[in-house]
Amino acid sequence: MKKTLILVALVLVVLGPPALAQGKPTLTIATVNNPDMVIMQKYSAKFTEQTGIALDFVVLPENELRQKVTEDVGLGAGKYDVVTIGTYDTPFWAANKWISSLEPMFKGMSAAQAKAYDRDDILPPIRSALSANGEQFAIPFYGESSMLFYRKDLFAAAGIKMPSAPTWDQVYDMAKKLTKPSAGQYGIALRGLPGWGQNMAVFDTLINTFGACWFDMNWNPQFTSPEMKQAWEFYKKIITDAGEPGATTAGYTECLALMSSGKAAMWYDATVSAGTLQGADSKVKGKIGYALAPTVKKGNAGWLWAWSLAIEASSKNKDAAFQFLTWATSKDYIKLIGENVGWAQVPPGTRVSTYENPKYKAAADFATMTLNAIKNANYDKPTVDPVPYKGVQYVSIPEFQGLGEEVAQELAAYIAGSKSLDDALAASQAAALRVAKEGGYLK
Amino acid sequence: MKAFERIAAVPKANALILPAAAIVALVTQVPLVVTLVLSVVKWIVVRPDLGINFIGLSNYFQIFTSREFYSVVLNTIALTFVSIACCTILGIAFAHMLNRRFPGVNLARTIMIAPFFVMDAVAGIVWKTLMLHPSFGINGLVASWLGVAPVDFLGQHPLLTVVMLVVWQWTPFFVLILLAGFESISEELLDSARVDGASAFRTLFQIKIPAIAAHIEVAVMLGLIFILKTFGVIYVTTAGGPGISSTNLPYIVYRTGFYRWDVGRAAAMAIVTVILTLVTITALFGFVRRKTREAEA
Numbered sequence: 015m016k017k018t019l020i021l022v023a024l025v026l027v028v029l030g031p032p033a034l035a036q037g038k039p040t041l042t043i044a045t046v047n048n049p050d051m052v053i054m055q056k057y058s059a060k061f062t063e064q065t066g067i068a069l070d071f072v073v074l075p076e077n078e079l080r081q082k083v084t085e086d087v088g089l090g091a092g093k094y095d096v097v098t099i100g101t102y103d104t105p106f107w108a109a110n111k112w113i114s115s116l117e118p119m120f121k122g123m124s125a126a127q128a129k130a131y132d133r134d135d136i137l138p139p140i141r142s143a144l145s146a147n148g149e150q151f152a153i154p155f156y157g158e159s160s161m162l163f164y165r166k167d168l169f170a171a172a173g174i175k176m177p178s179a180p181t182w183d184q185v186y187d188m189a190k191k192l193t194k195p196s197a198g199q200y201g202i203a204l205r206g207l208p209g210w211g212q213n214m215a216v217f218d219t220l221i222n223t224f225g226a227c228w229f230d231m232n233w234n235p236q237f238t239s240p241e242m243k244q245a246w247e248f249y250k251k252i253i254t255d256a257g258e259p260g261a262t263t264a265g266y267t268e269c270l271a272l273m274s275s276g277k278a279a280m281w282y283d284a285t286v287s288a289g290t291l292q293g294a295d296s297k298v299k300g301k302i303g304y305a306l307a308p309t310v311k312k313g314n315a316g317w318l319w320a321w322s323l324a325i326e327a328s329s330k331n332k333d334a335a336f337q338f339l340t341w342a343t344s345k346d347y348i349k350l351i352g353e354n355v356g357w358a359q360v361p362p363g364t365r366v367s368t369y370e371n372p373k374y375k376a377a378a379d380f381a382t383m384t385l386n387a388i389k390n391a392n393y394d395k396p397t398v399d400p401v402p403y404k405g406v407q408y409v410s411i412p413e414f415q416g417l418g419e420e421v422a423q424e425l426a427a428y429i430a431g432s433k434s435l436d437d438a439l440a441a442s443q444a445a446a447l448r449v450a451k452e453g454g455y456l457k
Numbered sequence: 458m459k460a461f462e463r464i465a466a467v468p469k470a471n472a473l474i475l476p477a478a479a480i481v482a483l484v485t486q487v488p489l490v491v492t493l494v495l496s497v498v499k500w501i502v503v504r505p506d507l508g509i510n511f512i513g514l515s516n517y518f519q520i521f522t523s524r525e526f527y528s529v530v531l532n533t534i535a536l537t538f539v540s541i542a543c544c545t546i547l548g549i550a551f552a553h554m555l556n557r558r559f560p561g562v563n564l565a566r567t568i569m570i571a572p573f574f575v576m577d578a579v580a581g582i583v584w585k586t587l588m589l590h591p592s593f594g595i596n597g598l599v600a601s602w603l604g605v606a607p608v609d610f611l612g613q614h615p616l617l618t619v620v621m622l623v624v625w626q627w628t629p630f631f632v633l634i635l636l637a638g639f640e641s642i643s644e645e646l647l648d649s650a651r652v653d654g655a656s657a658f659r660t661l662f663q664i665k666i667p668a669i670a671a672h673i674e675v676a677v678m679l680g681l682i683f684i685l686k687t688f689g690v691i692y693v694t695t696a697g698g699p700g701i702s703s704t705n706l707p708y709i710v711y712r713t714g715f716y717r718w719d720v721g722r723a724a725a726m727a728i729v730t731v732i733l734t735l736v737t738i739t740a741l742f743g744f745v746r747r748k749t750r751e752a753e754a
Contacts, residue, residue, distance in 0.1 A: 077696075081715045081716075084502070084503065084715075084718065085502075085715065088502035088503060088505075088718065089502065106503070109506075110503075110505050110506075195606065196604070198592075198597075198601065206612075208696060208698045208699065209696075258591075258592055259591035259592065259597075259606065259607050259609055260590060260591035260592065260607070260609040260610075260611065260612055261612070262609075262611065262612040262698070262699050263585065263590065263609075263611050263612060264592075268590075268592075268593075271593070272592060277592060412501075412503035412504055413501070413503065413504070413717075415503065415716060415717075415718065416716045416717030416718060416719070419712070419716040419717075420716075423696075423697070423698045423699060423700050423701065424700060426612075426698050426699035426700065427698065427699035427700030427702065428699075429612075429699070430609070430612040430613060430615075430699040431613065432613075432615075432699055432700060432702050433699075433700050438700075441700075452501075453501075453504065454507070
C-alpha cells in the first residue's frame, strides 16, 4: 500500500502540473514594445483572472519582433501562440498558411458573445487590410495613420500659424524658424534610424507625395526618377537643417522621447502617439496641436497601419488564443483602459464606437483628426502614378522586409554623409532590381 | 584482412573515446555539413511558394562578384586588426602600470577588468544611449556645456565607434593575460638590468616585453578569435550602418539570413567567413610565432 502511494505521488509530481493545467494552457504572446502594448501587458492579469489562462509575454522592439516572429513561422519553430503583426504581414502570412483564419472561430461564437464583441464595429479600412480572400486573419489592436504634431505654445510664441493641411515646403520653413540648437530645441523630429519599419515608414510617405514610387506597373525599379531624387534630397535637407542631431540613431521611440520631453517643435509620425503625448507623464500635455500628413504633389499622404493580433497556424491553443484576441480587442478592454489609465490612452483607430464615445471625444482632442487620417489613407492607390502594389509606407511583397532594410540603410548612409545621393540611389535601384527579378515579378 | 588486423591491434580502451568523439562531431561537424548543403540551394523563407531549389555554386559566385562583400571584408579586417593593435598597446601599458605594489592595487585591478564582464548588448546599449547619444547622452550634455554641436559618433564615425567599444571591452582581457606575464618575470633579471644601468624605458622594451612575448602571443590569438566574430555591439549600436559602413562578416551573414531571409546566400557567406577566418588565424599565428621566437632568441 505504501509503495502504491509513493508511486502515485511520484506520478503526480512528474505529470501533475501539466495534467492539472490541461484546459487552462499558457499562451505565449510575441508583441512589440510600443506604449499601448505595454499597457495591454500590464492589464492582462485581468484576462487571466477571468479565464484562468496564463499569459507569457515576449516584448521586443519593432525590428527584432519582425525577425523573431518571421523566423518562428517561416522555419516552423511554433514557439508563439499569438503574434503581433501588421497590415503588411497579414496578407502574405495568410497566403503562406502561417496564421489561422479567424472565420471559423468567429462563427463558433455564441449569439451573445458575437453581439458583445460586435465585429462590424471594427473600422472597415483596417479590417479590409487584415483580410485575404474575404477571410479575416488578424484583429487590430490599434490602428493608425500618420500626422504632424506641433507645439502650439512654441508656434504662438514665434507668431507662426500651422495650416490644417501643410505642404512639406511649409513644414521646412516652420521647422527652420523654430530650430534653436543652443536651447536644445529642434524644429522637427523625424525618424532616421535604418529599418523598413523605422525611417522607411516615414520616408515612404514622402516618396509617394513627391510623385515617386518603388516600381512601375511592369515592376521596373524607379529609384532613378527625378521625383525620387527630390524626395531624398528634401529628407536630408530638412533633417540636417532643422532635425535632431544624430538622426540615424533616432527611431520611433527616440523621436517620441524628443517630442514628449519638449525638445522638438514638430514631429511627423504615427497618429497613435497622440495618446502618449497627452499622457500624465508627458511634459507637453495640453500643448500639442495636430495637422494632416504634409503633402507635395499627392494629397492624403498619411499611411495606414494596424498592429494586430493573429494566431499562429502551429498553435496548439487556438481556442484560448482566440479568447485572448477577442478580449484584448473588445469594447470592454477599451473601457477598462479608459477608466483605469485614461480615455486618451485607449487603443485608437480600431472601432467606430470609440470615436462615438463622448468620454473619448472629450479626452482625446486628436480623435477626429485620427479618424479622418485613417479613413482618407490611400492604401490601395498610394502613389501619383499607378503601381502594381498596395500599401502606403511599404510595398506589399514578402521581399520588402529585406529590400526596405537595404534602402533604409542607403538612406541613412546618405543622411549621415557617408554616401553620395547618386551612389545611394544606384545601390537602391540595384537592390530593387534584384528583388524584382529573383521574386519573379519582373517579366 | 590487414585493415582488420590493424583495427584489432588498437587497444580496446581507446573505444572509450567514441562517445566524446561522437558528441564533438555532432555539435561541430553536423552544423558545418548542414551549412554546406544549404549554401548550394536557393531558399527564401518568406517565399515558400518558390520552394527550395539546388543552384550549385551560384550563391558563391554572387558573393564573390558583389562589391558589397569586399567592403564588408575590408571592414572586418579594419575592425579586427585596429582593435587588436589598440588592445595590445593599451593592455601592455595598463598591465605594466598595475604590476606594482601601491595602496588600492587590488581595487584598481578589479575596476580595470570590469568592462570585460559586461555583456556585449548591455555595453552597446549603455554606450549608445547614455554616453554617445547627441540628445540624451553625456555627449549632448558636454557639447551643450562647451557650446558646440554634439559629435554624431554612430552616424558619422560608425566603424571607429565600434572599434572604440570593442577596445573598451577587450583591453581588460589583454591586461589580465599580460599582467600574469609581467608578474612571472624573475626579479633577478630585472635586478641585473638595474645593475647594468638600464633605464626604465629600455628595461620595458628590451627586457620586459621580450620576456612576455609568449603571453602577448596568447592574448593576440585569443583576441583575434573573439574580435573577428564581433556581433552584439554592432547589432545594438549601428545595425551595421549607415549603409554597410560598420558591417562585418558575421553581421552580413545575419543580415542576409534574417532580413532578406535568403538562407542559401547566408549559408554560403557563413562558409566563406569560416574559411577566411581560418586562413587569417593560421597566417597570423605563424607570424606571431616567428616574432616570438625572434624575441626569445
